[in-house]
Amino acid sequence: MTTKFFDRLSDDLIRFFESGINYDASIEVGEDTDIYKVHSIVLRLRSPYFKKKFDEITFNDDFVKVLKLPKISVKVFNVIIKYVYGGIISLEKLENSVIFELLIASNELELDELINHLQTHLVYNNASWLRLNFAQVYQTSYQVKNFVIIQEFYNDIIAKHPNTIFESENFYSLPEDALISILKRDDLQLDEGKIWDYAIQWGKAKNPTLPANLDEWTSDNFLILKKTLKRCLPCVRFFSIPGKDVVEKIYPYQQLLENQLFLDINSKIIAPNRTITTSLVLPPRKVLITILPTRRNTPIPLSSKIITNEHALEISSWIDKKESAYIGNNPYDFKLLVRGSRDGFDVKTIFDICDQISNTVIILKVKDTGEILGGFNPLEWNRETNQLKKTEDSFIFSLKTSFWSNSVLSRVNENSERAICSYRRDFKFGFDHALCLRGNLKTEKKCVCKFSTLYLQPIRPFKFLAPKYTTPEDRCLFSVDEYEIFEILSNSI
Known part of the structure; x- marks a missing residue:
């Protein structure tokens, strides 16, 4: 049987950092520049980011390598450095905004283990804060890499409550990858005709010089929008759009579609039972039907001396x-x-x-x-x-x-x-x-x-x-x- 004494090892390594003995690198943190004396060998082992940086930096006259991290706050770096040396992290006294700031810093410093832990902590313990700060956090999760857990959390919400994002003022600034991840959802609870409308609106917002009046559009204008929506259009389930919506919504923008796809959409309207073999036919989205249980008129009162x-x-x-x-x-x-x-x-x-x-x-x-x-x-x-x-x-x-x-x-x-x-x-x-x-x-x-x-x-x-x-x-x-x-x-x- 192998016995592991991690607690003692963690304490010893943190004391080693705090002593500053034999340090060979310093990190200048925050706008007011707090200086941390560190041991580059420890940081190299713990993070690919630090390994790369310390390989690039040369020693100064005092035989110390200096790394500057002005965008990371002292409060956040105090947590990070204890994790790097001692493998410990305590979140209970940190505000959620600081935990999110810590997540962004961990991503920058390539601390993969910490990235997953912090995302899981926010999703399972602070979901209400994530909902309250939807716009900021959701945008950020797609502007930086590795926030997959938070992305999935938000996309689950959006799939069930699409107006959360599609009717928000932040929709037009939505990153392309974020929009595509939503459009790919089989459980997106939105009519396909509306999905097409939103995709067009998003594409136009990315090209504000396009004429407001569609009658004034040239072939070049349609080509610009087609290039903007190149990755989004394959996510639209065209064969789930009713014939009336095809006429009203698709026909005006038919130049965005490949000729064969447009022909197949029309043929499906004329002969609904005809099998399409020349274009990709995506399955209809899954409509979620929520059946609420019938409630008793007088539910049993909670009998507890502990919980509310x-x-x-x-x-x-x-x-x-x-x-x-x-x-x-x-x-x-x-x-x-x-x-x-x-x-x-x-x-x-x-x-x-x-x-x-x-x-x-x-x-x-x-x-x-x-x-x-x-x-x-x-x-x-x-x-x-x-x-x-x-x-x-x-x-x-x-x-x-x-x-x-x-x-x-x-x-x-x-x-x-x-x-x-x-x-x-x-x-x-x-x-x-x-x-x-x-x-x-x-x-x-x-x-x-x-x-x-x-x-x-x-x-x-x-x-x-x-x-x-x-x-x-x-x-x-x-x-x-x-x-x-x-x-x-x-x-x-």
């Missing part, structure tokens, strides 16, 4: 894997099964009461910190045997409180045998190592959150996280003031 109705709506949206929290009516009833102050705090009690019940949420109010932690278990509890259980639908979380500025969601990232760990005879229950409950939750300080390979997003601050394979320090262990377990029931009739 808003918390319950957020948890319900996570169960349904929605991008944003439900508002108003909750599609689920939270049926209280166990409450510590009423039924007892032993994990054994949980197993006895919840035996054979599936789809449950456990809510914990952490003693001293006031954190609200929890997890969703879609599988049945079993009081008879110790089990490791497989599922791809479980998740753990920390809810927004005075302790956390935003809720934190961490889904199981693979269909693992250890997604749910159930040890009734040992008075122990957990979501892999990420959230473990043991013994008496109130009188024994044995609960812990550890680093996990299955639930990658920690739900507690890093100072409270325990290493996976070593005995947790006392500061990482916690007990609870209260806990509740709810069975999640659909409130449809």
Whole structure:
């Protein structure tokens, strides 16, 4: 068995940086120029950007290589340099705008691991901020490379709510790659005739010298627009456009199309059942039909001493894997099964009461910190045997409180045998190592959150996280003031 002591290694390397001993390079950061004394060998190993830059820079008279990064703020570089040396990053005290600034800087410095982590953090923990800053962040995500996770997040929203972008004042400045990525979506919820209209409008906006009156256009004018839309036109599903729209919308711009394509569009109108073999026929877009469950007239009131109705709506949206929290009516009833102050705090009690019940949420109010932690278990509890259980639908979380500025969601990232760990005879229950409950939750300080390979997003601050394979320090262990377990029931009739 191999034991890895990463924490000690990380601390030692950070102290090495802070000491400034044997430094051979300095980095001038920000407009006011804070100077960081660094070791080029460390930065070369961690980043292709630093390797290239330090290869290009020559030593000055003091045998030091000087690199200037005026566009990166000191606040952001403080985070980056600790990540480079120690492999650690703490985001809980950073504003979302700073985290996004950190993402842009990480991209510039080619810190691939950090790029993916920061995007995932924003998408899963700060989706509301991303929506609020849609225009700025979406534009930026296509102006720089590697922001694929954020791009997919926004494109999912646009596909379902196309007016978000097509009717916004930022539409005409949309980068070409961004527009193409939207037009390629099979689930874009927009009539194909409207898609054609928007493509034409976007192309015209890129060529403001084109005549406003189409009757005044020359062949050269059409050629200019055709070149502008060269990559967009193949994304339009022409054979899904009704005949009336073809006459009203396509005919005036027929010079933008290849002759054969225009002939095939016309022949499809005349003979709808005729098979087209000379032009590419893209399948119709998938229309999403949302069937809302019938609500009870009087939903069961939430019976909780820990969470609010808003918390319950957020948890319900996570169960349904929605991008944003439900508002108003909750599609689920939270049926209280166990409450510590009423039924007892032993994990054994949980197993006895919840035996054979599936789809449950456990809510914990952490003693001293006031954190609200929890997890969703879609599988049945079993009081008879110790089990490791497989599922791809479980998740753990920390809810927004005075302790956390935003809720934190961490889904199981693979269909693992250890997604749910159930040890009734040992008075122990957990979501892999990420959230473990043991013994008496109130009188024994044995609960812990550890680093996990299955639930990658920690739900507690890093100072409270325990290493996976070593005995947790006392500061990482916690007990609870209260806990509740709810069975999640659909409130449809």
